[in-house]
Amino acid sequence: MKGRVGMNNLLSQDFEKALLDMDQRAATKILTQACEAVEPIVFVEQVVMPALEKIGDDWDKGLIALSQVYMSGRICERLVDTILPPASPNRTSQPAMAIAALNDYHSLGKTIIYSSLRASGYELLDLGRVGVDELVRQTIEHKLRIVLISVLMLPSALHVKQVVERLKQQKCKAKIVVGGAPFRFDQQLWQEVGADATGANIADALKVIHRIMEEMA
Amino acid sequence: MSMETMTSLQRVLTTLGHKEPDRVPFxxxxxxxxxxxxxMTIREYFSKAENVAEGQIRMRKKYGHDCLYSFFYAPVEVEAWGGSVIYSEDGPPNSGEPIIGSFADIKTLRVPDIKQSPCLVKVLEATRIMKKMIKDEAPIIGVVMSPFSLPVMQMGFSQYFDLMFAEPILFERLMAVNEEFCVNWANAQLEAGATAICYFDPVSSSTITPRDLYLKTGYEVAKRTLARINGPTATHLASGNGLPVVADIANTGTAAVGVxxxxxxxAVKAACRSKTTVLGxxxxxxxxxxxxxxxxxxxxSAIQQAAAGGGFILSDNHGEIPWQVPDDVLMAISQAVHKWGWYSKK
Known part of the structure; x- marks a missing residue:
């Protein structure tokens, strides 16, 4: 029987290096070997999630580039899907959650967070690119508890305020978490638009989701 | 009494020559x-060359800054490639659905003919009007998207990364057609009266591309492209970080870098000193x-950090000031430059 013993640091470092080198083959080899000894969820929790968090953090510090963050998220999402399929009972139990790009046609930030959360064992709806009306409608329809909104342009960031107000009018208590360039360049902006939280990277997104889940529990 | 002893153009050329002009250009x-x-609405404003030329002249008169900016909006190039532009009431026009739906589309891409692209002809006409009005008083800054960064609008960020990492031959083909277009578009603007070309290249920033990959891709593209542009260029990273590659960017032959x-x-100024002018x-x-x-x-603070010795133009960090920035802030920037920007006062 496979154990839930801890993964060693060396393995984690090798996995992170494979991601930063955008070497899917090396990452797959590490995962395959590790999952012969431990349950897949252990690998996700002890290797994949910390690697993605560190990569997000390193991007924040200017140590690595966005293309590496994006490719790392995509590689991990594919790998984790093979060991933890979307319907797997081993995926994290969580409130209904979705992610959307508001108004903007640029969806890289959304894709990175979506892939990284899925690779961390979460399931969430990808609402794609939506306007204010559509986002409010889908939030109500899917009874969402957490809505992650990604934007690139300042006007889109300011439109989050309309989403928040419209949801309040409809007595919807979904928590709104925002991210994207305007929120990185103006650290007061998330409060100005009435969001519940903001995150600059995957590590922040995971922390915020954990906090909201605790508050909801 | 005005303390200015130079025209805007003289001021900018002096700082680009890494010497101190009368005051910090902005x-x-x-x-x-x-x-x-x-x-006017944003859409109405950009519908006619005359509007943009008049708007630029009026704004320079109002704020006293040192250039005219013939840039309309980023997706004007995508429009020329057959894409759509989505107007907004409170922000810059955005590009619509990507023109490259699948990698196979790259094989059949054709370089747009500038003279047959009404959106580009309009920009050239605005440039001509501005040149007629401003003469040699102030530089006119034209804009091109770098061939390496344009694909973000042509195909979307994610798909572009997938192309870059998985399809090197198609990536090179896309760079070749984009380079041809970029050179033609830059030179057409220079012929119409632009003094210099701002080469927007956010994908080359260290925020987006690691240096080793940049040296194999965006750096080579910039060297080839800038060498064929018949005038001075400034590379703008549009809010992206550039410190790890700023010396490399200087080697591409650009006169300034937007940081x-x-x-x-x-630190940026120290890395750029005598090599390239800092814009930001x-x-x-x-x-x-x-x-x-x-x-x-x-x-x-910006002036204190970067103005000594010239080689500095004060500006915003993105290359386009958001619609939401009020006039009084713009006026306050101008007043602060006119208070703290005199070299002779130091």
């Missing part, structure tokens, strides 16, 4: 604000809610 890279000046507000301006780096997003005091402090 570029308010305003696009949509011209619509406010002419009391992010997230970077240490002192006021926070355009935060600027929206700056008080007059804060504005003055931000301007003063």
């Amino acid at each position: 570029f308010l890279l305003l696009t949509m604000h011209g619509a406010k000046e002419l009391n 992010s507000c997230n970077e240490d301006l002192l 780096n006021l926070n355009g997003i935060e600027m929206r809610r700056w008080t007059p005091e804060q504005t003055e402090n931000e301007v003063k």
Whole structure:
């Protein structure tokens, strides 16, 4: 029987290096070997999630580039899907959650967070690119508890305020978490638009989701 | 009494030559604000070359900055490639659905003919009008998207990364057609009267591409492209960080580099000294809610960090000031430059 013993640091470092080198083959080899000894969820929790968090953090510090963050998220999402399929009972139990790009046609930030959360064992709806009306409608329809909104342009960031107000009018208590360039360049902006939280990277997104889940529990 | 002893053009050329002019030159890279000046919607404003030329002249008169900016909006190039542009009431026009739906589309891409592209002809006409009005008083800054960064609008960020990492032959083919277009578009603007070309290249920033990959891709593209542009260029990273590659960017033959507000301006200036001029780096997003005091402090601080010895143009960090930035902040920037920017006062 496979154990839930801890993964060693060396393995984690090798996995992170494979991601930063955008070497899917090396990452797959590490995962395959590790999952012969431990349950897949252990690998996700002890290797994949910390690697993605560190990569997000390193991007924040200017140590690595966005293309590496994006490719790392995509590689991990594919790998984790093979060991933890979307319907797997081993995926994290969580409130209904979705992610959307508001108004903007640029969806890289959304894709990175979506892939990284899925690779961390979460399931969430990808609402794609939506306007204010559509986002409010889908939030109500899917009874969402957490809505992650990604934007690139300042006007889109300011439109989050309309989403928040419209949801309040409809007595919807979904928590709104925002991210994207305007929120990185103006650290007061998330409060100005009435969001519940903001995150600059995957590590922040995971922390915020954990906090909201605790508050909801 | 005015302390100015130089025209804007002389001031800018002096600083580009890494010498101190009469005062620190500053570029308010305003696009949509011209619509406010002419009391028009953003869409109406960009519908005619005459509007943009008039808007630029009025704004320079109002704020006293050192350039005219013939840039309309980023997706004007995508429009020429057959893409759509989505107008907004409170922001820059955005590009619509990508023109490259699948990698196979790259094989059949044709370089747009500038003379047959009404959106580009309009920009050239605006440039000609501006040149006629401003003559040699101030530089006119034209804009091109770098061949390496244009694909973000042509195909979307994610798909472009997938192409870059998985399809090297198609990537090279896309760079080849984009380079051809970029050179033609830059040279057409120079012929119409633009003094210099701002080469927008955010994908080359260290925020987006690691240096080793940049040296194999965006760096080579820039070297080939800039060598064929018949005038001076400034590379703008549009809010992206550039410190790890700023010396490489200088080697591409560019005269200036636009840097992010997230970077240490002192360190950027040290890395660029005598090699390339620093353009930046006021926070355009935060600027929206700056008080007059804060504005003055931000301007003063940037000048103190980067102005000594020339090789510095004060500007925002993105290359386009958001629509939401109010006139009084822009005026306060101008006043602060006219208070703290005199070299002779130091």
